[in-house]
Amino acid sequence: MTSQAESLDPARIALVGNPNSGKTALFNALTGSRQKVANYAGVTVERKEGVLTTASGRTLRLLDLPGTYSLRARSPDEVVTRDAILGRLAGESAPDVLICVADATNLRLVLRLALELKQVGRPFVLALNMFDIAQRQGLRIDVERLASEIGAPIVTTVATRKRGLDDLIAQAEALTVSLAGEHASTWHEPDAAEIRAAHAEAQRIFKACVKPPERPDTITGKIDDVLLNPAAGLLILGLLLFVMFQAVFTWATPTMDLIDGGFAALAGWVGAHLPQGLLGSLIADGLIAGVGSVLVFLPQILILFFFILLLEDSGYMARAAFLMDKIMGGAGLHGRAFIPLLSSFACAIPGIMSTRVIDNRHDRLTTILVAPLMTCSARIPVYTLIIGAFIPQKTVWGFLSLQGLVMFGLYASGIVSALAVSFVIRRVFWRGTVEPFMMELPTYRWPEPRNVLLNLWARAKIFITRAGKIILPLMVLIWVLATFPYPPEGATGPAIDYSFAGILGGWIEPLLRPIGFNWQMSIALIPGMAAREVAVATLGTVYAVSDPDGAATALSATLSSQWSLASALSFLAWYVFAPQCAPTLAVVKRETNSWLWPTVMFVYMVALAYLAAFVTYHVAVAMGAG
Numbered sequence: 001m002t003s004q005a006e007s008l009d010p011a012r013i014a015l016v017g018n019p020n021s022g023k024t025a026l027f028n029a030l031t032g033s034r035q036k037v038a039n040y041a042g043v044t045v046e047r048k049e050g051v052l053t054t055a056s057g058r059t060l061r062l063l064d065l066p067g068t069y070s071l072r073a074r075s076p077d078e079v080v081t082r083d084a085i086l087g088r089l090a091g092e093s094a095p096d097v098l099i100c101v102a103d104a105t106n107l108r109l110v111l112r113l114a115l116e117l118k119q120v121g122r123p124f125v126l127a128l129n130m131f132d133i134a135q136r137q138g139l140r141i142d143v144e145r146l147a148s149e150i151g152a153p154i155v156t157t158v159a160t161r162k163r164g165l166d167d168l169i170a171q172a173e174a175l176t177v178s179l180a181g182e183h184a185s186t187w188h189e190p191d192a193a194e195i196r197a198a199h200a201e202a203q204r205i206f207k208a209c210v211k212p213p214e215r216p217d218t219i220t221g222k223i224d225d226v227l228l229n230p231a232a233g234l235l236i237l238g239l240l241l242f243v244m245f246q247a248v249f250t251w252a253t254p255t256m257d258l259i260d261g262g263f264a265a266l267a268g269w270v271g272a273h274l275p276q277g278l279l280g281s282l283i284a285d286g287l288i289a290g291v292g293s294v295l296v297f298l299p300q301i302l303i304l305f306f307f308i309l310l311l312e313d314s315g316y317m318a319r320a321a322f323l324m325d326k327i328m329g330g331a332g333l334h335g336r337a338f339i340p341l342l343s344s345f346a347c348a349i350p351g352i353m354s355t356r357v358i359d360n361r362h363d364r365l366t367t368i369l370v371a372p373l374m375t376c377s378a379r380i381p382v383y384t385l386i387i388g389a390f391i392p393q394k395t396v397w398g399f400l401s402l403q404g405l406v407m408f409g410l411y412a413s414g415i416v417s418a419l420a421v422s423f424v425i426r427r428v429f430w431r432g433t434v435e436p437f438m439m440e441l442p443t444y445r446w447p448e449p450r451n452v453l454l455n456l457w458a459r460a461k462i463f464i465t466r467a468g469k470i471i472l473p474l475m476v477l478i479w480v481l482a483t484f485p486y487p488p489e490g491a492t493g494p495a496i497d498y499s500f501a502g503i504l505g506g507w508i509e510p511l512l513r514p515i516g517f518n519w520q521m522s523i524a525l526i527p528g529m530a531a532r533e534v535a536v537a538t539l540g541t542v543y544a545v546s547d548p549d550g551a552a553t554a555l556s557a558t559l560s561s562q563w564s565l566a567s568a569l570s571f572l573a574w575y576v577f578a579p580q581c582a583p584t585l586a587v588v589k590r591e592t593n594s595w596l597w598p599t600v601m602f603v604y605m606v607a608l609a610y611l612a613a614f615v616t617y618h619v620a621v622a623m624g625a626g
């Protein structure tokens, strides 16, 4: 093969293996990518491609796939893997070589997969990953015998320490050269007898090649005796979540004050050094007041993710899913829905995508429909702004921050309503029992500091890029709408009332007056459809433009003087339920392949939001908060 032909069409290698065996960790180590790695099954739900250069200078394309136990795919993520391996994906041929990734400490199930891979007609190499743990446990594997039994070369690897990678790639590269001997796939859906036979064969090989560990992992069992205890376990889970939300509120305050001060100083500097006029107003009111009011929330978002990453990387997340199974099952949610719902605390979009691990279509749809009720991180700016402006900074019972408590309450309302809605969906759309939940519980591991830091960095980048790409241009637009046209000669009211924003807000406001929204709140909802936190930025800009003396007051101070407590609470209630995010609706359309479900989602969420805000507003007014 000439090097030119090769560069046009480099060989393709796919990583296949059981869930949580370290495929993505290998993929990242080999290609320098930063795909998500975590200690539970079902992290990867899409195919991802990367490029690597071998020691001999060849370019290879590497494919990371969702984990699976068999090519008899059940759930949508497993279908992706099966189709990629068999070359059934549109516009894509089967990979040239497979790397079967095995968790060396858990070989029983992967041997069945390896036997299936033999029928695919592509050469493969078996990577015995997590070999560090296998060695620590004193696990004895007869590697030579195993290689001859499965008819494939074996390489031991430690993906997280980049050990054995050169050897692995050298073996895989060698196999690409022998492609002349490639033959067609003989794989077919096995019948029951074939499945039993394969199972027995895998069992035989396992017994022949693997001796039980000398120092088996007993720690995981001991920890689980406590953490999986139905009473103590749930209590600890509740406590963990509670500490998490308290921390989000209290730890973040100093850093947030710092950032807030920074933006105020910047606005002051701009005010002093730029000539009063359009440009100064655009920069101070549009960019700094708008974008700055959102960027302030970065510390809170990072603290939340820090906790989630620790829970994910240690292996606790799968336990939490297990603990919640009973409660979720009572509400008609599948146990596997837990991790997608938990990911939705970051953002409903990855959460909805990770529902691909749920094989039953109805279970999956139920999860998708309630995922946006989980409080995504884009709601943090909205919640914090309003809470900061209206809820006093008090401690209750001596140690709990009242603001943190309200925040916890908002998160809890999201969770409780998700359970309630799923309960209703189960009765309205599809009855029937929820299938039993099975998920392998990973062994506990110390979180990998590098992994946690890289993930935090990735989160920070997403947040800041959103501020730059979505919020910034929108704020320029909002500033234009809030500034033009100028009020007519002899106008008496504030200038902004005559602007496009004021006129538009005036049109929408009657619709939202029953729930206590003023026109500024109403208008903030529209750009807030692009991303929820934009609503905060919009309020920042609209109030900065209408501020007559141009003094840089903190947005929260402005709000507490302009809104009644009842309106503020109503705004919070609205944001617990409102489908304030067009990208989420688009993903639901893509994942369900129909307009029906995004429509159902939009309608039920608007109805819930309006109802919740209406009740909140009127109850608050009745209690004297109007």
Ligand SMILES: Nc1nc2c(ncn2[C@@H]2O[C@H](COP(=O)(O)OP(=O)(O)OP(=O)(O)O)[C@@H](O)[C@H]2O)c(=O)[nH]1
Residues within 6 Å of the ligand: 017, 018, 019, 020, 021, 022, 023, 024, 025, 026, 036, 037, 038, 039, 040, 041, 042, 043, 044, 045, 065, 066, 067, 068, 129, 130, 131, 132, 133, 157, 158, 159, 160, 161, 313, 445, 448, 451
């Ligand atoms: N000690 C040790 N840990 C590893 C090794 N390889 C991966 N891990 C850890 O194992 C866990 C699972 O790794 P992933 O790369 O997400 O596994 P995956 O096979 O891609 O999982 P799915 O995408 O869910 O199928 C993570 O916590 C990794 O940090 C290894 O060689 N040694």
Ligand SMILES: [Mg+2]
Residues within 6 Å of the ligand: 023, 024, 025, 036, 037, 043, 044, 065, 066, 067
């Ligand atoms: Mg993965």
